[in-house]
Amino acid sequence: MNIQKSEQLYQKALQFMPGGVNSPVRACQNVGRTPLFIDHAKGCYIYDADGNAYIDYICSWGAGIFGHADPDILDAVGKACEKGLTFGTCHAGEIEFAERIQKHFPSMELLRLVNSGTEAVMSAVRAARGFTKRDKIIKFEGCYHGHSDGLLVRAGSGLLTNAVPDSAGIPHGFIENTLVAQYNDKQSVQDLFAAYPNDIACVLIEPCAANMGVIPPENGFLEFLRTITEQYHALLIFDEVITGFRLSMGGAQKKYQIKPDLTALGKIVGGGMPLAVYGGKREIMSCIAPLGSVYQAGTLSGNPIAVAAGNAALKKIEQHPEIYDLLDEISAQIETAIRKAGIAVNREGSLLTAFFTEKYPQTYADVKHADTKAYADFYGYLLENGIYTAPSQFEAMFVSTAHNEQSIQKTCDIISAYHA
Numbered sequence: 001m002n003i004q005k006s007e008q009l010y011q012k013a014l015q016f017m018p019g020g021v022n023s024p025v026r027a028c029q030n031v032g033r034t035p036l037f038i039d040h041a042k043g044c045y046i047y048d049a050d051g052n053a054y055i056d057y058i059c060s061w062g063a064g065i066f067g068h069a070d071p072d073i074l075d076a077v078g079k080a081c082e083k084g085l086t087f088g089t090c091h092a093g094e095i096e097f098a099e100r101i102q103k104h105f106p107s108m109e110l111l112r113l114v115n116s117g118t119e120a121v122m123s124a125v126r127a128a129r130g131f132t133k134r135d136k137i138i139k140f141e142g143c144y145h146g147h148s149d150g151l152l153v154r155a156g157s158g159l160l161t162n163a164v165p166d167s168a169g170i171p172h173g174f175i176e177n178t179l180v181a182q183y184n185d186k187q188s189v190q191d192l193f194a195a196y197p198n199d200i201a202c203v204l205i206e207p208c209a210a211n212m213g214v215i216p217p218e219n220g221f222l223e224f225l226r227t228i229t230e231q232y233h234a235l236l237i238f239d240e241v242i243t244g245f246r247l248s249m250g251g252a253q254k255k256y257q258i259k260p261d262l263t264a265l266g267k268i269v270g271g272g273m274p275l276a277v278y279g280g281k282r283e284i285m286s287c288i289a290p291l292g293s294v295y296q297a298g299t300l301s302g303n304p305i306a307v308a309a310g311n312a313a314l315k316k317i318e319q320h321p322e323i324y325d326l327l328d329e330i331s332a333q334i335e336t337a338i339r340k341a342g343i344a345v346n347r348e349g350s351l352l353t354a355f356f357t358e359k360y361p362q363t364y365a366d367v368k369h370a371d372t373k374a375y376a377d378f379y380g381y382l383l384e385n386g387i388y389t390a391p392s393q394f395e396a397m398f399v400s401t402a403h404n405e406q407s408i409q410k411t412c413d414i415i416s417a418y419h420a
């Protein structure tokens with residue numbers, strides 16, 4: 001494998017950016033590899049600066065449900081660019097987008113467009129605190145909700161690979177109101193509510209965890225969260241930044257039939273551009289300025305190019321509801337191949353993770369001691385065989401509609417031939 005150009009670019013990048021990257025997991029530290037510098041991507045393939053092609057199972061961390069450079073999305077973006085890159089004020093595309101989101105997420109009666117998942121979740125939590133006039137929140141160990149101060153506590157994703165459970169640079173005062181419960185463990189939530197019955201503004205959760213690897217919710221767990229939050233007059237926030245438009249057209253809340261009070265969406269909804277949304281019950285969202293006293297704003301919020309990409313992606317999803325069956329089917333083939341290789345695998349729809357753990361993980365405790373060295377070996381094997389997956393045990397594999405029969409077959413053959 002010749003990656004000379006990537007190596008040169010990486011050396012240069014190190015001079016300018018911490019670790020040479022703009023997001024930590026990209027540095028590939030945990031798998032001991034040089035990050036690949038990408039030249040272009042098309043369909044299910046991503047091409048590095050040395051001209052190597054890989055079948056891509058990151059797809060920009062799930063944003064690319066139609067794979068890369070989808071012609072319909074590119075076309076919409078091109079047309080939007082001709083009209084100007086940013087207006088800094090209202091335009092009709094925002095309404096079309098809001099209408100589409102609400103159609104599929106009826107729980108989002110009022111919603112706001114923002115630029116990243118981090119911003120969406122941070123703002124939803126602020127709305128919950130403003131509405132309930134309470135300060136404490138409950139999150140789950142191993143769930144990742146972006147890098148805002150109060151949420152970088154026992155978070156997943158890159159914090160797990162780097163073995164830093166909490167970020168430095170966050171004053172204790174910012175996180176003392178963040179209570180941490182265990183995913184799929186009702187008692188841990190019950191205990192926190194018993195300790196702080198009148199202080200908890202919200203329970204924030206990835207309804208299907210995907211940032212400690214994929215851990216689906218156990219039967220009854222989300223129902224339990226819905227009931228206990230109502231009982232204590234706290235809000236339930238679903239962080240559907242990954243699961244929204246991935247687990248179904250209406251996300252996890254549709255799939256599991258649980259209606260949260262607030263929802264955050266990102267990744268897929270932007271069609272590959274920086275765009276995210278948060279919203280929920282009209283009564284709660286009426287707290288947001290200028291209607292109410294919770295402040296949240298953004299120079300580039302509702303950016304016309306990002307919105308054009310988002311609208312094109314959502315429109316295409318609406319026109320092709322059959323993609324969810326297709327994604328499920330091809331993901332099942334990969335799941336089978338991973339199992340054939342003797343590796344544990346969790347799958348929920350088109351989200352899956354090969355786990356180097358003793359058993360099929362159901363909780364954070366189960367994934368915590370995963371053999372990350374074994375994962376790194378598996379990762380290296382796949383990469384050298386032209387398959388690009390997340391450089392970390394604690395992420396999902398993302399399948400897109402651009403993964404055709406031939407690329408799936410090749411992937412399955414390579415995976416099932418693996419032995420450590």
Ligand SMILES: *Cc1c(COP(=O)(O)O)cnc(C)c1O
Binds near residue numbers: 119144145266
């Ligand atoms: C990716 C992610 C975020 C953060 O989104 P960014 O756009 O990276 O800021 C938040 N929550 C979940 C569940 C995510 O997967």
